[in-house]
Amino acid sequence: MAGVMIGIDPHKASHTAVAVSGAEEHLGQLRVRACAAQAERLLEWAAAWPERTWAVEGAGGLGHLLAQQLLSAGERVLDVQPKLGARVRLLATGNVNKNDPNDARSVAVAALRSPGVREARPDDHAAVLKVWSKRRRDLASTRTQVVCRLHAVLCELVPGGVAKKIIAAHAARLLDAITPPDAVAAARWELAAALVEDLRRIDAQLRETRKKLDAAVRASGTGLTTLFGAGPVTAAVIIGEVRDVSRFKNSDRFAAYNGTAPVEVASGGRRVHRLSRRGNRRVNHAIHMIAVTQVRQKHSEGRAYYDKKLAEGKTRKEALRALKRQVSDAVFTRLRTDAQRAQAQARDPGGQ
Numbered sequence: 001m002a003g004v005m006i007g008i009d010p011h012k013a014s015h016t017a018v019a020v021s022g023a024e025e026h027l028g029q030l031r032v033r034a035c036a037a038q039a040e041r042l043l044e045w046a047a048a049w050p051e052r053t054w055a056v057e058g059a060g061g062l063g064h065l066l067a068q069q070l071l072s073a074g075e076r077v078l079d080v081q082p083k084l085g086a087r088v089r090l091l092a093t094g095n096v097n098k099n100d101p102n103d104a105r106s107v108a109v110a111a112l113r114s115p116g117v118r119e120a121r122p123d124d125h126a127a128v129l130k131v132w133s134k135r136r137r138d139l140a141s142t143r144t145q146v147v148c149r150l151h152a153v154l155c156e157l158v159p160g161g162v163a164k165k166i167i168a169a170h171a172a173r174l175l176d177a178i179t180p181p182d183a184v185a186a187a188r189w190e191l192a193a194a195l196v197e198d199l200r201r202i203d204a205q206l207r208e209t210r211k212k213l214d215a216a217v218r219a220s221g222t223g224l225t226t227l228f229g230a231g232p233v234t235a236a237v238i239i240g241e242v243r244d245v246s247r248f249k250n251s252d253r254f255a256a257y258n259g260t261a262p263v264e265v266a267s268g269g270r271r272v273h274r275l276s277r278r279g280n281r282r283v284n285h286a287i288h289m290i291a292v293t294q295v296r297q298k299h300s301e302g303r304a305y306y307d308k309k310l311a312e313g314k315t316r317k318e319a320l321r322a323l324k325r326q327v328s329d330a331v332f333t334r335l336r337t338d339a340q341r342a343q344a345q346a347r348d349p350g351g352q
Helices: 038-046 064-072 082-093 100-113 125-155 168-176 183-220 232-242 251-258 281-296 301-311 316-347
Strands: 004-010 014-021 026-033 052-057 077-080 263-267 270-274
Touching: 004 038, 004 100, 014 038, 014 100, 026 038, 026 100, 038 064, 052 064, 052 100, 064 077, 077 082, 077 100, 082 100, 125 168, 125 183, 125 232, 168 183, 183 232, 232 281, 232 316, 251 281, 251 316, 281 301, 281 316, 301 316
Parallel strands: 004 052, 052 077
Antiparallel strands: 004 014, 014 026, 263 270
16 A cells, blocks of 8 residues: 555545545645646645555546546546445544545545555446446436326326327327317427427437447447347446456355345344345346346246246246346356456457
């Protein structure tokens, strides 16, 4: 560990840095405005400590840009989760009162005390996949909101509304057949027409985003899409969230990360396992969709495994959870194979 740890509490408008020694002694602090010269100012201030490490709270979130700037300057940067800093504050003072210098110091102390703190990495192709998968997720959420509002308006224009899944073309034809009898109905008709246009625009954006996402997944060269039920969307989510699979020692650790490993509950001589709600829920959802797809296809190996668990007396939910764990192991194997292939290409690019 470097002699000096510099904790940073990042904010939208400013960043506060506090330097502490290996013995957790306060060495100095600086507050810089969030601007184009933020990293330069921090590096000038920290020049007095050549043996330094930066600990950024939420280097994958609000502190992402600053962490990337420091990495580009050749600095060593640690990604400290906010809960670690909060624990340091609680243990040190007995409360969780916050201010920027205390927060930054807590981040630095947490990085010193926690051997498992992950190092931040420069953005790679996985970041591209994360960008487009998040864009698709946001658009899908917005589309759901628009569809719900359109359903509500159509219920006030058409008796019974639209019972089936609504699409823009169907809604447009339905509106063309309606003649508003009064001003109120006319206003509702205009609102419905505007929502139909919103739906068309969002559908077009979703198609364009899907094209970009598909291209990004192909460019990654991943073998994840060879897994039955794993398409470009689920592959992009998993790769974008996991990034570096080498941080997981084995498939058990990966299952704990994505929430497919059951949680043991033991008291005295009683030991049971319950469903885990922990872990990365986006990766868990992607694995869930792969498992559900396999169950729906009777010729898949996943469906055979699911039926085997049912024959053993498992409930449908229990059988699906068992299958999700199998899918998690398969995903881990393919991610690790991808990483090994990438390392081989980096060592001998001419031979690939």
